Amino acid sequence: MLQLGDEVTLYSLVFVLALLGTRSPVWSTVLTTSLCLFLAMFRFPLVATSRARQVLHPVAGKVSAVAHRGGGHDAPENTIAAIREASRNGATGVELDLEFSADGIPILMHDETVDRTTNGSGPLSKMSFSELRRLDAAAKHRFRSKFVGEKIPTLEEAVKECIKLQLTIYFDVKGHPDEAAAALTDMYKRYPVLYNSSIVCSFEPKVIYRLRQSDPEVLTALTHRPWSLSTLGDGTPRFSSVWKHHWMTMMDILLDWAHHHLLWKLCGVSAFLIQKNFVSQNYVQYWAQRGVEVVAWTINTKVEKEYFQDVLHINYITDSLVEDCEPHY
Structure with a gap:
């Protein structure tokens, strides 16, 4: 509270x-x-602590390792193959990105275009689901020969696979507040087990607020990276204009204050997903005093995992369950 x-x-x-x-x-x-x-x-009240704990810690007393985009280092991200590989490698849950095809079908995809991960090219907003389905979602992956022909899955296909494998789902919603709220509300109605095995996350407070308007029983989290408006993930200034950089820095300060003092309370979130560089014991305690759990991202080395698991005792999101890999912002 x-x-x-x-x-x-x-x-x-x-x-x-x-x-x-x-x-x-x-x-x-x-x-x-x-x-x-x-x-x-x-404002929306927090979901009952007992249910939040059940979702975030399905194995009582244990830290959860969550596969980022299904574990994009180990298998093609946001695919059924990635979900299965994450389960085999010991993940407690998977983080999956929700997007939409041009004809409104909810699918798994991180980017607004298919260029980075598939053998296709173009924005999702211009491609129907049937067109997306013909693409090879493993085409750009380092293990593409192992997963050749992997398809872009629908949201429902991914949900059914996670339920079957008893994986907690972190739904990461990039935008489309109304469409996302409708799609997820429908999914929770058809698969009620999701209330006790999933959480909806977003960088956009409007997404979380709109979802809780549709269904206040859904567990939710805000995602945040301080200085995200003015800098890229590696700290490089986002804008060449000095004036614009300083203006966006001021907006970053305001946004950070709003996340920590206003938005989380308005949305009634149960967790706060934050970039790993800003997590400390004091920070975890700050949120614990408010009944909110901290989840760190993206934790990609053995040393980091041991620190977050054994010292901070908080859940973490990782690109790989089996080996160290490059930092991810």
Whole structure:
């Protein structure tokens, strides 16, 4: 639950900022009170801790190793083959990316185009499911000869395979809030076991909020990487313009504050998925005091895995269950 100190800090900061902006104690009080009422009326409560624990720790007391995109280093990412390979290699769960074909079929795909992972070319928004189905999803993978002809799966095909293999699913939703909410709500209705074996994650708070509007019983998480608006994953500035870089840095500060003090509470998330470089014991404790679990990504070396498992005792997402591989941002 939100700590009293968080409430005081949040509303005090809003009051001070409003006072600086309006120079009116009356309007500052009105704005702060409005925010308080808005959160009270429109926020979603956390899902029961017992169910969150069941999803995040299917093996009681154990840290979960989650295969990123099904384990894209070990098998073609976001495929049925990857899900099966992750299960064979000891994964507790799989993280899968939800996207849509041009004709509205929910599928597994990380990018907005098929160029990086298949033998095809073009944006998903221009390709029907029948066209996507003809592509080889293993064409660009290092083990393509082992998985030749692997198809792009539908969301339902992936869900059924994960249920069969008893894998926890981390649904990563890239966008399309309304379409994603409709597709996932339908999936939960048809496969109720998902309520106790899956969590929906997104970088976009609107996706999570829209989903909880559709079904408040679904377990959810926000995904975050500080400084993501102004820099790439390796720290390189995203923009050549100095003015634009500084402007986006300011937006990063605001976004980070909002994630940690406002958005998580509004959405009522049960977990916070964050890039590994920003995780510490104090950070894990910060969220634990609020009833929220931390999941780190992407953990790709044996040393890192031992640290997150044995020292921090938190779940982690990895590209490989069997060997060290390159950092992933």
